[in-house]
Amino acid sequence: MSLSKSVETIIKEAIERGEFNRLKGKGKPLDLNAYFETPEELRLAHSALKNAGYVSTEVELLQEIAALKEKLNETTDEDERSRLRKLIGDRQLKFDILMEGQRKFRNG
Numbered sequence: 001m002s003l004s005k006s007v008e009t010i011i012k013e014a015i016e017r018g019e020f021n022r023l024k025g026k027g028k029p030l031d032l033n034a035y036f037e038t039p040e041e042l043r044l045a046h047s048a049l050k051n052a053g054y055v056s057t058e059v060e061l062l063q064e065i066a067a068l069k070e071k072l073n074e075t076t077d078e079d080e081r082s083r084l085r086k087l088i089g090d091r092q093l094k095f096d097i098l099m100e101g102q103r104k105f106r107n108g
Contacts, residue, residue, distance in 0.1 A: 031066075034062040034065075034066070037099075038058065038062075038099075039099075039102065039103070039106075041106075042058075042102070046058075046059055057098060058095060058098050058099065061091050061094060061095040061098070062095065064091050065088055065091045065092060065095065068084055068087050068088045068091065069088060071084055072084040072085065072088065
């Protein structure tokens with residue numbers, strides 16, 4: 001059995017067991033805004049670094065922002081929602097400052 005055929009078999013069996021039914025975000029469109037907000041020339045570098053086990057500060061911030069937004073959507077307590085909104089704003093500002101610095105570096 002070839003490798004691609006065995007992978008295909010594993011995937012089919014997982015589908016039959018319903019393992020893909022429990023995936024986070026199932027049935028929702030992918031949010032690619034963060035990906036496209038990252039300058040094109042940095043995407044390849046980020047991908048290579050990620051494959052090597054390193055994640056940049058910018059990517060960490062985007063991941064943290066996404067996790068905070070998910071918590072915000074799941075939380076009903078107004079004090080917690082307010083705290084999460086502040087954290088999201090703080091992380092977004094830090095991300096924006098980092099990206100602006102990179103833009104100035106590239107253009108300067």
